[in-house]
Amino acid sequence: MEVRDKYTIRHTVAILSVVCVVLQLGLTPQISIGGGTINFMLILTGSVALLCGSRAGCVAGFLAGALYDFTMPVPAGLMMLALTVTGFVLGSGERNRLQEQLDVSVKLFAIACCAVNVLYAIALLLLGAQHDILMAIFGHGLASIVLDVLVALPFFYVLARADVSQTFSRSNSLRSVNTRRTAGKRYRKLH
Amino acid sequence: MARTQRYKSTARKQQSTGLRPLIAFCVISILLLTFYLREGDAGVIHNVRSGVTAVTMPLRVAGSAVAAPFNALGNIFGNLTASEETLSELKAENAELNAQVAELSEAQETASRLEDLLGLQSTYSLKSVAARVIGTSGDAWTKTVTIDKGTSDGFTVNMPVTNSAGVIGQIIEVSATSSVVRLITDEGSGVSAMIQSTRAQGMLQGQPDGSLLLSYVPIDAEVETGDMVVTSGIGGVYPKGLPLGRVSSVENADNALYYTIVVDAFASVENQEEVLVITSLTEDQTASADDIAQADDNPAGTAADAGGDDAGATQDAATDESGTSADDGAGTGNDAEGGE
Numbered sequence: 001m002e003v004r005d006k007y008t009i010r011h012t013v014a015i016l017s018v019v020c021v022v023l024q025l026g027l028t029p030q031i032s033i034g035g036g037t038i039n040f041m042l043i044l045t046g047s048v049a050l051l052c053g054s055r056a057g058c059v060a061g062f063l064a065g066a067l068y069d070f071t072m073p074v075p076a077g078l079m080m081l082a083l084t085v086t087g088f089v090l091g092s093g094e095r096n097r098l099q100e101q102l103d104v105s106v107k108l109f110a111i112a113c114c115a116v117n118v119l120y121a122i123a124l125l126l127l128g129a130q131h132d133i134l135m136a137i138f139g140h141g142l143a144s145i146v147l148d149v150l151v152a153l154p155f156f157y158v159l160a161r162a163d164v165s166q167t168f169s170r171s172n173s174l175r176s177v178n179t180r181r182t183a184g185k186r187y188r189k190l191h
Numbered sequence: 192m193a194r195t196q197r198y199k200s201t202a203r204k205q206q207s208t209g210l211r212p213l214i215a216f217c218v219i220s221i222l223l224l225t226f227y228l229r230e231g232d233a234g235v236i237h238n239v240r241s242g243v244t245a246v247t248m249p250l251r252v253a254g255s256a257v258a259a260p261f262n263a264l265g266n267i268f269g270n271l272t273a274s275e276e277t278l279s280e281l282k283a284e285n286a287e288l289n290a291q292v293a294e295l296s297e298a299q300e301t302a303s304r305l306e307d308l309l310g311l312q313s314t315y316s317l318k319s320v321a322a323r324v325i326g327t328s329g330d331a332w333t334k335t336v337t338i339d340k341g342t343s344d345g346f347t348v349n350m351p352v353t354n355s356a357g358v359i360g361q362i363i364e365v366s367a368t369s370s371v372v373r374l375i376t377d378e379g380s381g382v383s384a385m386i387q388s389t390r391a392q393g394m395l396q397g398q399p400d401g402s403l404l405l406s407y408v409p410i411d412a413e414v415e416t417g418d419m420v421v422t423s424g425i426g427g428v429y430p431k432g433l434p435l436g437r438v439s440s441v442e443n444a445d446n447a448l449y450y451t452i453v454v455d456a457f458a459s460v461e462n463q464e465e466v467l468v469i470t471s472l473t474e475d476q477t478a479s480a481d482d483i484a485q486a487d488d489n490p491a492g493t494a495a496d497a498g499g500d501d502a503g504a505t506q507d508a509a510t511d512e513s514g515t516s517a518d519d520g521a522g523t524g525n526d527a528e529g530g531e
Binding site: 127 | 209212213216217219220221222223224225227228236239240243244247250251253254255257258325326327328329330331332333335337363364371373378379398399400
């Protein structure tokens with residue numbers, strides 16, 4: 001049962017990763033609204049962290065950040081660092097939060113988006129890649145935060161639903177196992 | 192007791208499994224960032240990036256092809272007041288006319304000031320290769336575009352990129368099959384430029400809001416709204432005389448040494464658009480040592496020197512420079528037609 005669940009989660013994470021990587025490479029360079037862009041790697045990190053916990057979130061953040069840094073003309077290592085920490089922090093609460101508390105998950109992700117985008121803008125400012133802090137944070141950063149959160153919503157919704165159905169099946173099967181055990185005990189008492 | 196110890200060790204183990212990778216990955220990231228910042232334009236990390244970019248290129252091209260119709264749709268919604276056909280015709284015509292005006296103005300300047308001394312130099316062509324824009328950087332903080340050709344077509348870092356309207360930027364990263372072009376509107380961009388009519392020298396820099404600022408033009412230079420701004424050729428990256436933009440506002444603050452000049456860029460880049468990468472420059476197309484010396488001596492251009500003792504000398508220098516610029520402009524135009 002547990003093996004089956006683990007397989008399902010791995011399967012889900014694998015599909016999610018492929019979708020996010022394809023969208024990051026194919027779609028992100030084409031879409032810029034209000035000076036902001038969608039960071040699918042942040043969405044991937046957040047999803048994995050909220051589904052699987054801090055360790056997986058940390059690993060996912062590192063790999064997603066590496067892909068971001070090596071496919072964009074940005075300082076290599078910066079997004080990697082930001083997403084690694086984000087994955088760890090987002091996943092450090094309870095495991096499977098996305099399944100159990102979707103609203104809290106969205107709020108946490110929104111806070112993480114703000115933190116990543118603001119800190120990234122400040123880091124670019126310190127590295128000399130940006131010169132205007134207000135434009136970097138409130139221009140590009142704010143638009144990116146809004147886009148990231150809006151685009152993450154359908155991802156979270158689908159993942160939460162997929163996980164809920166899985167939980168249902170798991171609890172149902174647990175219930176049936178318990179029922180069978182109780183019935184066995186009663187049978188032994190009677191005979 | 193034994194159970195308590197087992198619980199403690201399990202808890203510690205669980206805690207360490209999350210923290211260890213975090214610390215390791217953070218250290219790796221910081222080291223990577225440090226090496227990236229120290230290695231300059233060419234190094235291991237840049238090579239890895241160019242390899243990854245080459246591998247992921249098909250996805251980018253596919254994304255660009257898929258997004259192209261939606262970009263057109265966006266343009267339609269953005270300009271509901273005019274029909275798309277009219278608008279695109281007007282844009283094309285405007286770009287062409289701007290390029291022509293820059294070219295003809297340069298030629299006129301040359302003809303009026305140098306005809307007796309130099310005559311018209313023969314038009315030469317810039318060596319250039321056509322490429323196609325396949326997307327932006329995907330990063331909100333930088334203004335770059337990716338084009339579909341790279342080192343396999345002879346592209347290297349720092350090559351200038353133009354389109355039919357004028358300069359759009361220069362290559363900052365290159366892989367085997369693609370290149371990243373930093374636009375002149377990016378904050379990190381700087382182009383040696385001059386006011387076409389007065390030859391006043393300055394530095395055209397991108398601003399966070401996407402506009403262009405012409406800096407370091409001294410207040411004794413003559414600058415007016417509507418003046419054409421062209422490349423000066425100083426620095427050796429861009430050829431002389433390529434159109435950059437038009438002055439949209441000139442401010443002279445109290446006690447300031449330089450004007451604050453805002454410039455509207457001629458060139459804008461859209462997805463799937465053809466651009467030209469200038470692969471090599473001849474000596475005539477860049478500023479000579481004399482040009483640079485003249486620019487240093489007289490950054491305000493002809494206007495400041497009109498009444499001076501060495502007005503003639505300045506006139507000569509300006510004439511020489513504008514003559515070459517005129518040819519550059521024509522060369523670019525010709526090359527744009529001919530492509531590769």
